[in-house]
Structures are given as C-alpha cells and as structure tokens.
Amino acid sequence: MAAESSPKIAIVDESPIRAAILEEGLREAGFTDVVRIDEMQSLLSRIYALDPDVIVIDLENPSRDILEQMFQVSRAVRRPVAMFVDQSDAASIQASVDAGVSAYIVDGLKKERLKPILDLCISRFNAFAKLQDELDRTKSALEDRKVIERAKGILMKLKGLTEDEAYVLLRSTAMREKKKIGEIAQSILTASELLK
C-alpha cells in the first residue's frame, strides 16, 4: 500500500504495551500513518488536532463516551464520525467487543477500507489478552512454587518429615480436599502465621 493512500489511524489506549503491539501490527500491514494517544486529558482536542480517518479505542477506557459525542451535530465537531460497521455486520461488532476494542470511522473513509484495520485490531487485542493471561499464569505458578517450598519447610520442621514426604502429604491432602496444592500450601502458611 502506498504511503499517501494510507489512512491516518489514531490509537487511544492507556496501555502502552498493547498500543505498541497494535501499532506494530498496523505498520506491518502497510498502514504507515499511525499515532498513539495515551493521555486522556483533552482527548477530543488531541483528536481534532490530529484529524485522523480512523480512531481505535480500548473498551476498558472510560473516555470512550467522549468519542460518542463526535456523532453529534454541533460546533465542537468538525468532521462527523460514524460507527465502524454497518447494520449488516453484527459479527464484527461481536468480535470486537469480545476482544475489547472499538473503532470509529471518520466521514470520508470507505467502510471496505476499515474492515482490514478492524480485523487486525481484533486479532492483536486477542493476542495481547492471551499474552497477558500467560503472563498471569506464569506469575501465579511461580508464586505457587514459592508458597509450596515454604509450606514443605514448615511440615518438615513440625512433623519431622523429609522433603519428599512433606510434598506427598501436601499433594494427597490437596487431592482429598479437591483443592490445588498451592491452596493447601497457602493455608499451612496462614495457619502457621496465626499460631506463631
């Protein structure tokens, strides 16, 4: 895609990492004119100054309501803005809301040209959510391991067990109570705190 025909895209996102991922994806796909806005104060005047063709915003952002105002006819609005999809395209709305992103199209840009942008945003948002999820899981696994180590230590000391025996005791208790081994370990830690 030639640079001059690339629509100007504004990304409104308070998460700098996600915005960067999105921008990178858009650039790879040939959309070279991408601007990130992470400052929500005077959002509207920033947007008017940039005068983008497409605005992409994350749904966790309360400032989304500010953009709705651009549908209105008033002096404050220079170019009317429309929602990103037409009536027939409910699937796109569903997919984008699920992914947590919304896009606004500024008057003049053809809907067909928005579709690939929106699809890309949806897939990048989903990829980011997955990444976040994996990160959270890794973090909690790491956290669990620390807790289990400490619980084993307490059991070894109090009950005179070897490390392997302590682990077996934790695991069998977890199975019997249908809980995660990390949870059992945590309750041992809590109990030992209380009984100190």
Place this chain on the structure above:
Amino acid sequence: MTTPLQIGFIPLIDAAALIVAVEKGFTQAEGLDVQLVREVSWSNVRDKLNIGLFDAAHILAPVPIASSLGLGHIKVPIVVPLTLNLNGNAITVSAALHAAIMAEIDGDPLDPMATARALSRVVATRRRSGGEPLTFGMTFPFSTHNYQLRFWMAAGGVDPDEDVRLVVLPPPFMVDSIASGQIDGFCVGAPWNSIAVDRGVGRILHFGSDIMQRAAEKVLAVRQQWAEKNSQKLAALVRAVFRAAEFAEEPDNRNEVARILAKPEYIGVDADVILRTLEGRLKIAVDGTIREGSRYMLFASENASAPDPLQAAWLYAQMVRWRQTVMSAEALKAAQDVFRPDLYEAAFGRVGKPQMASQAIGAFAGPAFEPENIEAYFAALPAGQGKP
C-alpha cells in the same frame, strides 16, 4: 444449572435498586441468579446489551430509545420494563461561575429561569470581552444530563450549541475537570455533585428536579427479543428490583443501603456521601449549606418504577429539538413503545391498563408537553434555540 443473568451497571447511586436486589436477596427469592457487571462507559453498557453479552442493564433512559431507533449506533429493539429512578441529577458550577451568575441574578437563585437568564447575561459579557465560551460537561449525548442542561440554558436565551461548549465527560472525570478549570460546570448524577462540593471545587446550583419535577433517569433495559423469550425471568426480575427500590427508599434502611453501595465493587465512595443523596439532604456549598429536596431522587414512590411512555415521548422530543434525529410520527410512536408499562404491570399479575395514568413532566419553562401535540410543543419553543 442455569447460567446467571448478566446485568451491566455504571457505578452511580441510581443503580441502587439493582444492587440492593442482588445484595439483599430479592433476586434470589425470585429464583434468579444474577451477576452484576460493573462497566466503565455507557457506550460499553449499550453495546454489550445490544449484542447479547448482557441480559439486562442499568442505562440512561434515552439510550434504549436511541438503540431502538438506530440513532448513533446499530439498530436493536430494546424495551424498558421498569424505571430504576426518577430525577437524581444536579447542575454544579465552579465557584467563579457561581459568583458571576449571582452577580447578574434578578430573582430567586433557586428559580432555574432566574439563573438561566443570569447565565445568558454572563455569556453575553464574556463574548463582548472576547473571552472563551463557557464549557459544560455532561455524561453522554443521549442522556437526561445533556437534555436538562440544554433545556435550562435555552429557557434563559443561551443557545447550547452556539453560545457555550458542551462536552461529554465520564462522571468520575467531572470533578477533576472542574477543579482544573477545563470545564465551568456540569450536569451529572450522584454522587459526583456532592464530591465536587466536598472537594471545594463546585457548588450545586440546581437539583435536576428544579428543571423537571418528574424525569425518568435510569431504566432497566433488555432486548425486546430477550423479553419475548424470557417472560417469566423478566417478570421475576421486575418484581425483585421493584421490591429492592421500595427497600432502598425506606428511611430506616438508608444507612444499610448506603453501606452496601459504598463497597468498592459497587460505587466505592464514602457511605456518608451516598446517604446524603438517599436522604435528599445535600450539602450544596463547601461552607456546609444544606438544601433538602423531597424529590431529589425517587426509586419507588409516586409510581416511579412504572415505565411511562410520556417520558419516552419527551426524551424523543429532546432528540428532535437538539437535532439528533428528525421528527417523524412513526419514530415518536416507536419511541413511546420502548417504555412498556404492560410488562411492568404483568410482572405483578395485573393486565390491561396501567395502574396510574401518565403524570406530567413538570418542566419549569415552556408549554406543557403532550405527545399528541408535539408539533405545537416545538412551535412554542423560543426562536433560534434548538427549534427542529
């Protein structure tokens, strides 16, 4: 096992009936499993309701009408089986604007006509001296806040689109924006007016009930299709929320309700601030001046919960007046049909006519509003200010 009903809400005191319905077990007593989902924007609530991620929602009264008419977004038929509250907004202005209005006022400061005329003189003076136009915040284009602010100003001769700037701001941003001088005033729901007063950055100029005695504020909304497929569940939900509304309004329960709403997962502000709204005893200035308003926010009394097509027609008239849509008899009818007293009555086993006839809006200015004479209503508006 059934999946819980997903109901979206925005952290505001007028979500009280919905929150109390769940917290005090009114929904459970009706055999309903409800999961309340806190949202950050009205756009999100609307979209998630429209596409079916939410079964029901706490939403601004004009939004279901806009969705049903396809204004501003995709067209999805939405119905309103219950009104969550009447009134509850207030207009708050900065100390500087308050002083300017009081310097110009000719009449009772509690009279919105007197303040609106004074505002008009303040606006004219600013224009002559080459000052920036005043900026007012409101929460959403399709909101009672937008319409009440416009109605008030226009009555005094201020054109809301030409003489001042109206900007959308999420409620939690209102207080900071008035503190930083980005806006000069706002119209918003509770608790944000009280918070601005407590922080010493704003003064409550009017209660919403000064502008209109009876204005549907937030409603319980569901997709029409959902209502048709789930009539039993809907009736149960209406009963549960109505009982919670009665509970929340009972003076003996106010402390408890304030504590529930204050929880971080709901509104997350001091119970004391919430209590003031529930009691209709508001601190309007940082010096501690108290003003009472028995109509400040109504949940169940005065038949508040019954959806009234007159309210829907009035909201549609505002959309026309402020050029969000163009007048058509079919659209007026469609708007009125969004508010469904029949669904409300059916929930209590009553069929046929609603228990009470429509009650007047009671606006402080202009002709009495009658949907059947809507053209005459528009004709009687002052020239040049949002005449459709």
